[in-house]
Amino acid sequence: MNTMKRTIRRDELRKMVPLADSTIYEMERNGKFPKRFNLTSRCVVWDYDEVVAWIEARKEAANDVEKAPGPDVHQRKTRPTKKAA
Template sequence: MTTATSTQRTRRGTQWPASNCCCARKKEPDMQRTIRRDELRKMVPLADSTIYEMERRGEFPKRFNLTARCVVWDLAEVEAWIQARKQASLQPAPGPDVRQRRTRPVQTVAAT
């Protein structure tokens, strides 16, 4: 029966270092994968204007131009943002302050 250790592998009586094994070879650096707007929309269900506003405030990964007419986002950054949002405990948004309305102002009831 063939047995293997972390430093050697044995096959039919031949020994070679584990570094020669295909699973131990150094991986080539991954290419930075980018996504276009239509794929981003499938991943992040927010309106374009919301995404752009969040980008401006620094709350969402920045897009960059590949060409003059092609805008993309880094997939790893978007996935990291999604993971961070999943792990963050989001506080519910506060209700609107009705006292600041310009139309239909809140009427105060006089105390009797």
């Protein structure tokens, strides 16, 4: 039984992965994002399952990342002022 793979175009990819095109292309070149491929000379697509797997892997990696501590507000020399509207 041959199952058809779902593909997504750039507009759907942008909805799933809110990164700039240049960031996605850079990550593709570095092997850190699923590679796109051409269906025709004018139609570029990504494999949906590969993109979903990448997102899930990022979620898992995010759970393992230690967050940077916030700034120590007690070390401020001045208080920030609110600008008049």
